[in-house]
Amino acid sequence: MTVPKAPRQSLRIGAGAGYSGDRIPPAVELAEKGELDYLVFECLAERTIALAQLQRSQDARLGFDALLAARMRAVLPACVARGVTIISNMGAANPLAAGHEVIRVARELGIPKLTVAVLLGDDVLTQIQNQTLPLMDSSDTLDSLAGSVISANAYIGAAGIVEALAQGADVVITGRVADPALFLAPLIHEFGWAMNDWDTLGKGVLIGHLLECAGQITGGYFADPGYRDVPDLARLGFPLAEVSSDGSAVITKVADSGGCVTVPTCASQLLYEIENPAAYLQPDVVADFSKVTLTQIGPDRVRVEGATGRQRPDQLKVTVGHRDGFIGEGQISYAGLGAQARGQLALSVLQERLAGVTALDKRFELIGVNAIHGDHLATGHTPYEVRARAAMRVATRQEAELVAHEVEALYINGPASGGGVTQSVREVIAAASTLIPREWAPTSVTLLEV
Amino acid sequence: MRNNVLLRDIAYSRAGDKGNRSTLSVIAYNIKDFPAIERLVTAERVKQHYAGIAKGDVERYVLPQLGALNFVLHDALGGGVTRSLCLDAHGKCLGSAILSLELDMSIDMTIDP
Numbered sequence: 001m002t003v004p005k006a007p008r009q010s011l012r013i014g015a016g017a018g019y020s021g022d023r024i025p026p027a028v029e030l031a032e033k034g035e036l037d038y039l040v041f042e043c044l045a046e047r048t049i050a051l052a053q054l055q056r057s058q059d060a061r062l063g064f065d066a067l068l069a070a071r072m073r074a075v076l077p078a079c080v081a082r083g084v085t086i087i088s089n090m091g092a093a094n095p096l097a098a099g100h101e102v103i104r105v106a107r108e109l110g111i112p113k114l115t116v117a118v119l120l121g122d123d124v125l126t127q128i129q130n131q132t133l134p135l136m137d138s139s140d141t142l143d144s145l146a147g148s149v150i151s152a153n154a155y156i157g158a159a160g161i162v163e164a165l166a167q168g169a170d171v172v173i174t175g176r177v178a179d180p181a182l183f184l185a186p187l188i189h190e191f192g193w194a195m196n197d198w199d200t201l202g203k204g205v206l207i208g209h210l211l212e213c214a215g216q217i218t219g220g221y222f223a224d225p226g227y228r229d230v231p232d233l234a235r236l237g238f239p240l241a242e243v244s245s246d247g248s249a250v251i252t253k254v255a256d257s258g259g260c261v262t263v264p265t266c267a268s269q270l271l272y273e274i275e276n277p278a279a280y281l282q283p284d285v286v287a288d289f290s291k292v293t294l295t296q297i298g299p300d301r302v303r304v305e306g307a308t309g310r311q312r313p314d315q316l317k318v319t320v321g322h323r324d325g326f327i328g329e330g331q332i333s334y335a336g337l338g339a340q341a342r343g344q345l346a347l348s349v350l351q352e353r354l355a356g357v358t359a360l361d362k363r364f365e366l367i368g369v370n371a372i373h374g375d376h377l378a379t380g381h382t383p384y385e386v387r388a389r390a391a392m393r394v395a396t397r398q399e400a401e402l403v404a405h406e407v408e409a410l411y412i413n414g415p416a417s418g419g420g421v422t423q424s425v426r427e428v429i430a431a432a433s434t435l436i437p438r439e440w441a442p443t444s445v446t447l448l449e450v
Numbered sequence: 451m452r453n454n455v456l457l458r459d460i461a462y463s464r465a466g467d468k469g470n471r472s473t474l475s476v477i478a479y480n481i482k483d484f485p486a487i488e489r490l491v492t493a494e495r496v497k498q499h500y501a502g503i504a505k506g507d508v509e510r511y512v513l514p515q516l517g518a519l520n521f522v523l524h525d526a527l528g529g530g531v532t533r534s535l536c537l538d539a540h541g542k543c544l545g546s547a548i549l550s551l552e553l554d555m556s557i558d559m560t561i562d563p
Contacts, residue, residue, distance in 0.1 A: 047532045137469050221464070224546075228462055264462060264477065267516050271475035273466030275522045277511055293515055324533055361528065363535045371537045373547050374502045391535040430532040433469065 007192040007245065008037075013183055013207070014240040016075065017041040018214030020048060020065055020090075024074045026215065026238040026257070031078035033254045034240050038186045039079060041071065041088035042179050042212045047431045049176055050321020052093035053151035054429070063094030064101065072105040072171075080111050080170070087161060087182050091173040093151065095120060099173045099448045106450045114450040117169035119160045121443030122176040124318060124436060125152040135320075136433040142320065145432065151321035154436060157283035157312075159195065160443035161185035167447060176319070178283050180208025183241075191245045201285035202309025203247025206292060209280070210251060210269055210304065214238045217251060217269040219259030232258030241304075252301045261300040270294070283316055283438070285309040315435040324430035325360055327393050328400030330407020331367070333420040335385035340369060342415035343386040349414055350390045353406050357399050362392040388418075393428060400425045453556040458549035461487055465545035472504070472526040472541040476548060478517035488512060488519065490553045496521055499551055503544070 014036045016027030020043040031039055043065050056063025065071075068090045079086055091098040099118035106114045128149075133142045142149075153176035162185050164172045174182070184204040187193060193200050210217055218239045219230035230236075237257020243249045251261055270289060274280060278290040288308045295303040334342040347364040354362075365371040367387035370378045388410075392403045404423035411421060457476070460483040466473045476491055478484040493510040500508075506524030513520065527541045528534035538544075 137471075222462075224462070227458065264479070267477050267518060268462065268464045268475060270516070271473070271477070271513075271518060271520045272464055273468055273473055274520060275468060275471070275473055275509075277513060277520055290511075290513060291515065292513075327535065329535075361533075361535050365537075367537065372543045376501045376503075377499075377547055377550070389537065393533060393535055428533050431530070 008190040009245050011038070011187065011190050011243045012036045012240055013038045013040060013186060013211065013243060015040055015042065015211040015214040015238055017043050017071070018212065018216055019043060019045065020067065022214060024067070024071055026236065027071065028074050028078065029254055029257060030238050030240060031075045031082070031084055036082070036084045036240060037190070038085050038087060039075065040182045040211070041086070041090060042182055042214070044089045044092060044176060046319060047321055047429055049093050049153045049319065050151040050429045050431065053321060056093045061097055064092045064098035065090035068098055068101055069105050072102050073109065076106060076109055076111060080114065085165070085169065085186070086171045087186065088172070089174045089177050089182060091118065091175045093175065095173050095175045096446065099446070102171055102173060103448050103450055111450060114170050115168050116171045116173060116448040117164035117167060118446045118448065119164055119172065119174040119177070119443060120446065121160060121441055122153045122156050122174070124154050124441050125149070127440045128152045128318065128320070128434070128436065133434040133436065136435070138432065142434055145320065145322045148322040148324065149320055150323065150429070152318050154316040154318045154441040155283055156316065156441055156443060157181050158185035158188055160445060162189045164445045165189040167445060169447070179212040180205045180282060181284060183208030183211055184284060187243060195284070198285050198309035198311055200247045202287040203307045205280065205282050205285055205287040205309070206289055206304065206307035207241050207243055207249050210266065211239055211241055213269060213272065215259065216272065217265055218253050218261055219265055222265055222268060228264065230260055234258060247307070248303065248305045250297065250301050250303050261302055263294045263296050263302055266294050266302045266304065281313055283312065285312050314438065316438045316441055318434050318436050320432045320434060321429055322432060324428040325393050325395050326397050326400035326425060326427050327391060328403030328425050329389070329391040330404045330421060330423045331387050331389045332407055332410050332414070332418045333385060333387045334415065334418055336417070339386050340366065340383060342417065343388040345415045346388040346410050346418060347390065349410065350406055354390070354392065354403060357392060357394060357402060360393040360395070364390050397425060397427070453554065454552050455555045456549070457491065457551040457553055461549070463545045463548050465541055467527055467531050467540045470525055470527050470530040472523040472544050474521040474523060474544060474548060476519045476521070481517045484514065484517040486553060486555050491519060491551065493521065495551070496523070496548065499548065500526065500544070
């Protein structure tokens with residue numbers, strides 16, 4: 001039942017995870033000490049849903065985030081006691097099962113009353129069957145992937161989450177939603193923003209973008225000793241935004257947590273994974289970050305202003321997960337005098353012995369010399385130790401196993417004193433992208449109650 | 451007179467991935483260094499620096515109020531993180547590589563010693 005209420009003037013939103021495996025204690029710290037209204041967990045990377053879909057196809061009860069129960073067990077007590085609403089895409093390929101899992105954990109914790117809303121509608125695998133949609137960044141069309149497709153999920157916008165919040169959800173579980181929309185939705189809900197107030201939605205998207213990688217704005221992924229030192233990195237705190245109803249915000253963190261919130265930590269995150277800063281395409285708005293300003297207004301407090309927006313795109317982006325061959329890999333170490341030459345000889349042996357394998361892609365390289373940035377940037381030093389690495393993407397598992405096995409065989413048959421072989425063979429689940437009319441992805445909200 | 455400075459001494463960077471493209475920010479510690487960074491860290495210079503890695507075009511966006519440049523390196527991630535054979539499939543380490551650029555700051559140093 002929708003209960004009308006006066007719009008809020010300000011809101012505190014925390015980010016409890018920046019990826020599926022992220023640390024849990026900083027989220028608990030935020031829930032307990034952040035005086036939050038909302039705690040958001042962003043846990044889906046590009047191909048996560050495809051991998052989750054494979055899990056679900058093997059067991060219909062699975063396909064959601066593996067840490068869901070652990071996270072909920074850790075944060076629900078504080079969130080329920082303090083009235084903090086949780087929003088997360090930990091539903092991955094199976095949001096409904098994830099919703100039931102949250103209910104199960106809540107009962108186990110003895111929580112007397114909890115409303116969990118499950119948002120469905122991002123799974124468009126049925127809708128895209130037999131379509132000849134063009135693939136983004138490719139000259140191929142969707143039907144060229146034919147039988148290899150295992151998942152298709154649309155990046156849906158904030159509207160479904162807003163609907164779930166209006167129905168009184170304490171916890172909202174989604175599958176694929178545009179990451180910033182997880183944060184934009186509570187702002188729309190609480191401030192009563194119009195879904196065509198493009199400038200204001202652009203400001204909300206900026207807040208979401210800044211928070212969605214959690215610790216990457218509080219000093220994580222930033223330190224370079226002597227150049228950019230971060231205090232107490234081992235106890236990195238996660239961020240929260242104090243958002244005003246006009247869409248301006250202050251980024252900060254819990255007092256006495258590790259890390260720092262400075263203009264440089266915020267600027268780094270502002271541009272992270274952004275292409276054209278004037279056109280950040282989202283399902284709810286085309287956000288413009290090109291005139292954003294950042295101002296340090298206190299210790300660990302940065303004011304963020306100046307985002308705008310334009311009318312949303314007509315189409316939704318869809319990530320299509322598909323099988324794309326296998327990768328076989330092996331590594332072996334050489335150390336001491338002549339290590340690099342022996343490593344180089346090992347690579348020559350491998351290249352000759354694997355010449356008959358039809359590779360879709362291949363790499364033969366020396367870790368410690370040229371594995372990360374190639375030869376151009378890596379000249380002029382002689383390492384004490386190297387690790388020879390061969391990796392090939394091939395059509396079949398047998399060929400991938402051959403690559404790994406050839407590296408292992410260097411123990412007996414290769415250059416002197418090689419050691420520490422590791423091998424891996426894995427199927428490639430690749431992600432392709434396409435665009436669909438937004439009408440193909442209608443959403444629905446299902447409420448579950450303790 | 452040449453006055454060479456390592457980009458690392460005046461700027462910081464972070465790389466991200468979008469499909470088969472790498473996004474790369476270069477941000478001045480001090481806004482007074484930004485005119486030199488803007489003049490010297492061109493899209494062409496970045497493409498040269500990442501020779502053999504950035505196989506496609508390099509685009510550059512300028513955010514003067516942040517003292518920031520944002521680059522998009524096309525065809526730079528071995529087909530994208532999900533199928534790349536690179537040890538660093540996301541191209542995360544590309545962020546630190548740009549900081550070894552040497553810049554001749556001599557023009558700017560005469561204006562603002």
